[in-house]
Amino acid sequence: MCLLQPFNHPLFIAVKKIAPALAAGNSVIVKPSELAPVSVLEFAEMAEEAGLPKGVLSVLPGYGATTGKELVSNPIIRKVDITAGTATGRELGAIVGSNLAMFTAELGGKAPIVVFNDADPVSAANGAAFACFVASGQTCISGTRLIVQDEIYDEFMRHFLHKVESIRIRMGHPLNPQSTMGSVISLKQLERIQAIVQRKGKGTGKIVAGGERMTGESALDKFDFSQGAFFPPTVITNVSTEDDLWREEVFGPVVVIKRFSEEQEGVRLANACKYGLGAGIWTQDLSRAHRVAADIEAGLVWVNTHHRNDPSSPWGGMKESGVGRENGLEAYEAYTQSKSTIVNIATAKETREVQDWFAYDGESRRYG
Template sequence: MFTTPVRRAASLVRAQYGPHINGKFVEGSGSSIPVLNPATNQPITSVTSASPSDVASAITSAQEIFNAGTWSRAPVLERSKALTRLARLLEARVGDLAEVESLQTGRTIREMKVQLGRLPEWIDYFAALVRTQQGFVAPTQGPLLNYVTRVPLGVVAQITPFNHPLLIAVKKIAPALAAGNSVIVKPSELAPITVLEFAELAVEAGIPASALQILPGGPETGQAIVSDPRLRKVDVTAGTAAGRAIGSTVGKNLASYTAELGGKAPIVVFGDADLEVSVNGAAFACFVATGQTCVSGTRLIVEDTIYDVFVERFVEKLKSIDKRIGDPMNPKSTIGPLISASALSRTESAISNLPPHVQILHGGKRLVSPSQLDSFPLSKGNFFPPTLVANVKPTDTLWTEEVFGPVVALTKFTGEQEGIQLANACKYGLGAGVWTSDVGRAVRVSKEIEAGLVWVNAHHRNDPSSPWSLGSGARTGSRRLRVIRRARARLYARLRLKR
């Protein structure tokens, strides 16, 4: 087992965490929540929640610094330079933070190094973009000068999930700070450590203390944040039920709302796709992060002309993955455990409630034997193998509802239109994947699939410049900087220069 990397990662973690308010860690007055290593279910550290009074205090200081203009009215160049410094500080800490991220989420170190390694790009992107979006003169009729600028909203809150703790936090924080807002973040209580440590980097970069505050905690903390009428925007990544409830609360205060919620991404594989590439690509789409992402490929839709050979190769691929499930700190390990015992139980329940007409082609049972890769005791953690379930119908629960685990529904289709119909036979529309070697088909099908983001011969790839318009609102791209600010128009008439 890779005990040395685990010890090293643990040494980077503080014995206790609390809210990060006004530029420093404070002792929260809420309950203490243990943070567990999903690979062992042993505690890593504990976090004291932000109580409702802590939340109110943090929002007050955020509002005060916004009104003072220390950050909100700072020259754009000054904000941009501070964010660039933050990107460099993050770049220098990526290795350490990747280890901590692996420790608290159970995701493999190979995934975390790749994922966190790109995060400085997002900060750099918005640091540069904000310099170019400062104002313009709008065409008007008559002797008027219409000068339009975009100004920060005020205090904005961001609720981030456990599956990509620092990734999603950075993608939300960077544009919000670039725009001049004061930002309140509530990370998931299951994996808050890296987001809390990121706040320390922000202070070191010169971002004013109250411009970014991190308030860890569970539902009580979250409710206290999103119900505060002083917030001008709430940005949430969560499950659909939680997102609806938060949206209802936010709406009563007439605050802006952005939500990225649940998903059941289809992976449509056409007969002309490169077999080896599509098998490997579909496996990545389905099982990266152990299937715990909103755009995981959870519905595998394969054309009948290659169905048998594709499924045979795909099952072989899953067997090879099984042999490399081990200690998440092992660089050779492929997928890690589910985030919690309750997530494992939910996944097992999804399997036990399958209808009789389906067939489990691979997986389906919790892993309890020692790892074939490194003898890691899988029984101590929340490990579940990649699971493939065939003959699933569009009316089955496995087709329509999220499991948020490594369980994939498999079916076949005949002809392009049926493939599109099956892809769209779901209430979700976040992401989708298409595998084909035909450029015309790639264009046609990607236009017809109802999803905010469609990958062709790829999956889980993204760039700071690309819109991630999922659920309600955009998470990245140039549009993101627009929606995190408001327009202010100034109409000038009958003015003349004094001589």
């Protein structure tokens, strides 16, 4: 089994894959992200010290385009499980398919968060901030499209923007436990985020918070932001559904916001995207919650919360967000293959009488 890991949540995501693979009796090779390999390497050493036989779990750091591609191309690999962007998933999936191996892929996301009029505005604003900006927005299920109903829109935005500003002014040294949000993974990623935000697609969108790389000193602890790849929580309103900011995964602390009137319009906006990994709903109407959750095209739907992960429940996407599921029995079974063994338990005498297909007894026989 070959497991390919991303840089975000490197150990957590690795363990989600390693545990069912080992439990099903497989030997596993893990390629961690070249940007964050250390925790997975340390885990493999700890597993061996705890008694896992040597060679059952191997970790091979390297670049995805070279090491990762070589691994999944090897015909002795009978299953590949990746967490990556959709383009990478397509490329590697084609290689895996050519080897007739099994494939699980958790890919890109562009999670909508639909806030209805009856939601508690403070809870919804706090929950949306958590959904959008935890891990600096670098998760596949990060809330990236806020879809807010008309009557609650102004009050929600007041609370949400206040929370966004409170996050920004309390950013500081990454090792300061009081700091609210850290940097993005690299300067290259920061430049990509800034380019997308500043382009704002086809002339749509208004930046109401953030939007520029952070430099200068932190108000929290005087940390020099120019030493890292820091981008503030960024909020953009009035973005067209044809804009890249609405359609493409930014993978940073950037959220776009649209308002809607009727329930079906909210669902339509939530589904107006090629991705379908995670989604959030904020409402106090349980019937509406179930109805909308069923209509939203996403493999994971949270109601009045976000990012919660039950290890026993399936985790995976629809549309261009991947194939297969992680977590629970589905993940375990995905690391196995079923086999049928048919045994004749009749006596030799009965077998002679019943199973001589070409006997000279004149009786007609039927196959099946």
